[in-house]
Amino acid sequence: MENYSPKVVCFSCRFGWGYLHEDPNLSRLPGMVSVTCSGKIETRHVLSAFKRGADGVLILACPEGHCHFQDGNFKTEAKIFMLRKVLSGFGIEGDRLRMVMAVDPAGGLMSQQVEELKKDLSALGPAAAPAEAAVAQA
Amino acid sequence: MTAKPKVAITWLGACGGCDEAIVDLNEALLDVAAAIEIVFWPVALDFKYDNVRAFKDSEIALSIITGCVRNSEHAEVAELLRRKSGIVLAFGACACFGGTSGLANFISKKEIFDYVYKDAPTVVNPNGVFPQTVTELDGKTLTLPEFYEHVYALNQVIPVDYYLPGCPPPPDLIATAVKAVLTGDLPPRGSTLAPRRALCDTCPRNKKKPLRLEITKINRIHQIESDPDFCFLEQGILCMGSATRGGCGETCVRNNIPCRGCFGPVPGVEDAGGRYLSAIASILKTPETEDLRDLTATVMDPAGTFYRFGQAVSILGREKLAKP
Amino acid sequence: MARQITINPITRLEGHGKIEIFLDDQGGVEDAYWQVVELRGFEKFCLGRPAEEMPRIVPNICGVCPSAHHMASVKALDDLYSAPPTRTARLIRELEYNAFYIEDHYIHFFFLAAPDFVMGPEAQPAHRNILGVIGKLGTEIGAKVIDIRKRNRDIIRLVFGKAPHPEGGLPGGVPRGITEEERETIIKTADDSVAFAMFALELFKDLVLKNEKYVDLIKSPSFSLATSYMSLVGPDNQMALYDGKVRVVDSDGKQTALFAPTDYVDHIGEWVEPWTYIKLTHLRNPGWHGFTEGPGSAIYRVGPLARLNVADRIATPLAEKERQEFFTVLGKKPVHATLANHWARLITALSAAEQNQRISREPDLTSKDIRNMKLSLKKVGVGCVEAPRGTLFHHYETDDQGLLTRVNLIVATQHNAAPICMSVKKAAQGFIKAKKPREGLLNVVEMAFRAYDPCLACATHHLPGGMPLTLVLRDRQGELVEVIRRPEEQ
Numbered sequence: 023m024e025n026y027s028p029k030v031v032c033f034s035c036r037f038g039w040g041y042l043h044e045d046p047n048l049s050r051l052p053g054m055v056s057v058t059c060s061g062k063i064e065t066r067h068v069l070s071a072f073k074r075g076a077d078g079v080l081i082l083a084c085p086e087g088h089c090h091f092q093d094g095n096f097k098t099e100a101k102i103f104m105l106r107k108v109l110s111g112f113g114i115e116g117d118r119l120r121m122v123m124a125v126d127p128a129g130g131l132m133s134q135q136v137e138e139l140k141k142d143l144s145a146l147g148p149a150a151a152p153a154e155a156a157v158a159q160a
Numbered sequence: 161m162t163a164k165p166k167v168a169i170t171w172l173g174a175c176g177g178c179d180e181a182i183v184d185l186n187e188a189l190l191d192v193a194a195a196i197e198i199v200f201w202p203v204a205l206d207f208k209y210d211n212v213r214a215f216k217d218s219e220i221a222l223s224i225i226t227g228c229v230r231n232s233e234h235a236e237v238a239e240l241l242r243r244k245s246g247i248v249l250a251f252g253a254c255a256c257f258g259g260t261s262g263l264a265n266f267i268s269k270k271e272i273f274d275y276v277y278k279d280a281p282t283v284v285n286p287n288g289v290f291p292q293t294v295t296e297l298d299g300k301t302l303t304l305p306e307f308y309e310h311v312y313a314l315n316q317v318i319p320v321d322y323y324l325p326g327c328p329p330p331p332d333l334i335a336t337a338v339k340a341v342l343t344g345d346l347p348p349r350g351s352t353l354a355p356r357r358a359l360c361d362t363c364p365r366n367k368k369k370p371l372r373l374e375i376t377k378i379n380r381i382h383q384i385e386s387d388p389d390f391c392f393l394e395q396g397i398l399c400m401g402s403a404t405r406g407g408c409g410e411t412c413v414r415n416n417i418p419c420r421g422c423f424g425p426v427p428g429v430e431d432a433g434g435r436y437l438s439a440i441a442s443i444l445k446t447p448e449t450e451d452l453r454d455l456t457a458t459v460m461d462p463a464g465t466f467y468r469f470g471q472a473v474s475i476l477g478r479e480k481l482a483k484p
Numbered sequence: 485m486a487r488q489i490t491i492n493p494i495t496r497l498e499g500h501g502k503i504e505i506f507l508d509d510q511g512g513v514e515d516a517y518w519q520v521v522e523l524r525g526f527e528k529f530c531l532g533r534p535a536e537e538m539p540r541i542v543p544n545i546c547g548v549c550p551s552a553h554h555m556a557s558v559k560a561l562d563d564l565y566s567a568p569p570t571r572t573a574r575l576i577r578e579l580e581y582n583a584f585y586i587e588d589h590y591i592h593f594f595f596l597a598a599p600d601f602v603m604g605p606e607a608q609p610a611h612r613n614i615l616g617v618i619g620k621l622g623t624e625i626g627a628k629v630i631d632i633r634k635r636n637r638d639i640i641r642l643v644f645g646k647a648p649h650p651e652g653g654l655p656g657g658v659p660r661g662i663t664e665e666e667r668e669t670i671i672k673t674a675d676d677s678v679a680f681a682m683f684a685l686e687l688f689k690d691l692v693l694k695n696e697k698y699v700d701l702i703k704s705p706s707f708s709l710a711t712s713y714m715s716l717v718g719p720d721n722q723m724a725l726y727d728g729k730v731r732v733v734d735s736d737g738k739q740t741a742l743f744a745p746t747d748y749v750d751h752i753g754e755w756v757e758p759w760t761y762i763k764l765t766h767l768r769n770p771g772w773h774g775f776t777e778g779p780g781s782a783i784y785r786v787g788p789l790a791r792l793n794v795a796d797r798i799a800t801p802l803a804e805k806e807r808q809e810f811f812t813v814l815g816k817k818p819v820h821a822t823l824a825n826h827w828a829r830l831i832t833a834l835s836a837a838e839q840n841q842r843i844s845r846e847p848d849l850t851s852k853d854i855r856n857m858k859l860s861l862k863k864v865g866v867g868c869v870e871a872p873r874g875t876l877f878h879h880y881e882t883d884d885q886g887l888l889t890r891v892n893l894i895v896a897t898q899h900n901a902a903p904i905c906m907s908v909k910k911a912a913q914g915f916i917k918a919k920k921p922r923e924g925l926l927n928v929v930e931m932a933f934r935a936y937d938p939c940l941a942c943a944t945h946h947l948p949g950g951m952p953l954t955l956v957l958r959d960r961q962g963e964l965v966e967v968i969r970r971p972e973e974q
């Protein structure tokens with residue numbers, strides 16, 4: 023898929039992943055969402071991202087035990103495991119939803135993670151729009 | 161004296177259980193029936209499409225519509241009744257959210273047809289016949305309505321004024337809903353005629369539920385003998401009462417079976433399945449992430465469980481019926 | 485030029501059905517098609533679901549016979565997990581299942597069949613309904629029917645939560661027991677149901693059997709069909725509703741098959757026609773060769789009449805006496821008169837009530853031993869019950885986690901799909917004399933169709949009882965010639 027450039031939405035937690043809005047060339051990129059804690063990301067945010075045409079969603083959270091809000095990352099991880107199964111039910115491969123738990127106060131790692139996901143996504147091709155996804159499965 | 165308000169009742173892609181719920185009003189139905197003139201109820205009264213067409217627009221005070229929209233005939237009936245009715249009430253989980261039939265949206269029409277008419281073990285179909293919308297049989301034409309690719313909730317086909325959830329809705333809620341419409345004291349259009357608080361609030365097992373609930377194991381309903389006095393979640397059994405609208409009388413829970421959310425979500429929830437998923441995720445507890453992966457893997461069928469009644473109105477599942 | 489008559493929609497099968505009748509140039513009936521226009525896809529969209537969730541998903545197939553789907557599904561789980569129910573669990577299940585039979589059969593008889601017999605088939609259709617019946621027999625009978633139905637549905641709600649849509653059956657057990665206080669009300673309901681059953685049979689004999697016109701109508705060739713019959717039977721071939729083997733007798737009454745439900749695939753085939761969504765079940769031996777009658781035909785019927793034609797006897801005394809009288813009046817077994825289904829229905833309901841009289845007094849009914857927890861998944865399970873409208877099969881296959889990989893359902897009304905087409909055609913042929921079909925054709929087609937009580941008839945809904953039939957005549961080019969419809973009530 024040469025000319026296909028995957029659209030990624032990236033939710034990054036402010037504590038572990040640097041202050042996104044201080045990095046001009048990153049924060050102006052479309053699809054970069056900064057949240058106070060990954061625990062604040064609701065399932066409907068992820069679902070809406072795919073509904074609006076995202077080919078992949080990346081969640082950048084603090085490593086285990088380092089979440090500023092105790093278990094925000096832990097609860098989000100539980101959601102992600104189950105959400106992957108739900109996505110495949112709707113015809114969207116679970117691998118399109120990725121969660122990385124690491125510390126990157128300087129914000130350098132973020133664009134690298136996004137590029138890595140984009141590379142993997144180009145192998146998968148575009149996520150079928152949810153309604154057609156059911157047919158694509160047939 | 162003013163003429164009795166005209167009421168129409170019909171079923172689309174439905175199982176008939178909602179109609180039974182109306183008949184089950186028994187005595188209550190008789191006095192309700194006295195106050196209204198039922199002009200259209202295909203399963204009970206003579207079916208007269210042309211009579212409905214003969215009514216002036218909005219001449220029917222209330223149309224009670226049950227069932228999802230799965231084929232062209234359903235859509236035609238829904239549109240006709242919308243035109244002829246002042247108020248349209250989506251009645252039951254199928255009309256409100258797509259119901260269990262909405263699970264069909266997880267697969268394609270082709271998959272259904274291939275299995276039902278070709279691959280099922282008992283099928284005898286040597287010449288690979290499939291049902292057709294038009295069949296010519298030596299000069300005779302036979303037609304079937306077109307089977308849509310997608311299962312739609314009623315409000316994805318016509319504008320809906322009020323919703324009455326439940327599979328089927330309980331008799332007391334039906335009676336109050338119909339009376340509210342007839343007396344006109346109704347909440348704003350688009351409201352659901354059922355309590356706003358969650359099922360847990362009135363559930364008898366809620367009293368003993370610890371404040372910070374944590375579970376380290378998921379049990380399926382056949383794997384343990386659940387204790388009727390304790391909350392299902394505490395016993396590791398998936399129960400969706402925390403994000404489900406109350407009003408059903410906790411029928412399943414009192415029968416020692418967990419809730420699956422046929423009353424739909426509490427107000428303000430855009431994706432019921434997502435809300436149920438988060439509610440369960442928030443009470444799972446394990447020492448390390450590795451065990452969390454294994455623990456969540458024991459939630460066997462999140463798509464089929466959390467979207468049991470609401471797939472057709474979920475964020476990823478919903479779709480408007482495009483007018484041909 | 486052949487004229488096409490469309491009866492659309494007739495009644496509801498999980499949705500909608502319609503009949504197309506084609507007349508030849510002499511006005512005779514060339515062909516008749518009963519088309520089912522509804523398809524749900526449960527067998528496919530349940531794949532991937534945990535098998536133990538099925539008993540609360542499948543009742544949504546049909547709100548008229550949800551208890552049948554619930555029970556067949558629970559028994560499929562028993563088989564899937566090799567976990568027979570404890571004695572108490574089985575008693576509770578049979579109690580609920582008999583209660584379902586009673587309320588289902590009586591609402592059908594009094595709301596649908598009785599109007600024909602009480603008011604007479606030629607009576608004004610506008611009066612030929614439950615209101616007419618109540619008018620003639622007194623309001624007390626309407627109240628009695630509603631009361632018996634309500635109290636038996638209360639048993640269903642007590643044991644399985646909701647009616648419609650009972651749920652909670654588990655492999656090897658039931659979710660909730662019965663207390664001694666609850667037993668008192670159940671005994672009362674069971675006893676009153678037996679008394680009501682005898683009353684209903686007396687009423688039927690007074691109204692129908694004592695009236696020559698009706699007996700001729702029942703015995704008339706246009707309302708009979710020489711087919712094979714299928715039903716569940718117990719160990720010594722007695723009528724069975726909850727559990728048993730599947731027995732088939734041919735149109736002469738000779739047994740041609742007796743098999744365990746798990747072997748149903750070897751005996752039952754589903755034929756596909758392009759003009760209907762329902763598949764036409766038939767006997768694989770001799771195999772499908774069209775809508776044919778008599779010996780050598782693969783077509784069989786199920787339901788109340790089939791149960792009496794297949795069983796050697798009924799295990800409850802009162803119903804057994806009635807069964808014997810049934811065959812003395814209507815002639816030797818098998819009886820092919822479709823309208824005899826109405827009488828057979830009352831006899832089955834009586835037997836169900838007698839069963840509940842016994843079960844409600846069983847000491848074990850209120851024991852707490854309601855779950856057999858020795859479950860071992862064998863990944864294939866077949867559950868079979870005799871549903872009010874006929875034999876119902878649920879066949880599940882799972883992976884080693886108990887998630888469904890294959891589901892096959894043979895729904896009760898399917899067995900009668902081909903016979904209904906034949907009965908409608910035969911009834912129409914028999915009664916069409918004049919070139920221009922009169923209102924009479926509507927009544928005749930309705931009677932032939934209603935006797936099968938296909939779940940689409942949604943018998944339990946027929947409040948005023950009028951069958952929603954509108955006959956639309958079209959000429960060869962499909963132009964509208966005439967519409968015959970029930971005269972306006974107003």
Ligand code: SF4
Nearest residue numbers: 175177252253254327
């Ligand atoms: S909401 Fe439930 S009872 Fe009503 S039509 Fe749908 S499945 Fe049947």
Ligand code: SF4
Nearest residue numbers: 360363391392399401
């Ligand atoms: S989760 Fe279920 S069992 Fe627990 S309190 Fe809520 S409704 Fe009751």
Ligand code: SF4
Nearest residue numbers: 408412419420421422
């Ligand atoms: S307990 Fe839940 S699933 Fe059961 S009837 Fe109430 S809302 Fe519906």
Ligand code: FES
Nearest residue numbers: 035059084089094
């Ligand atoms: S603060 Fe970073 S994940 Fe909670």
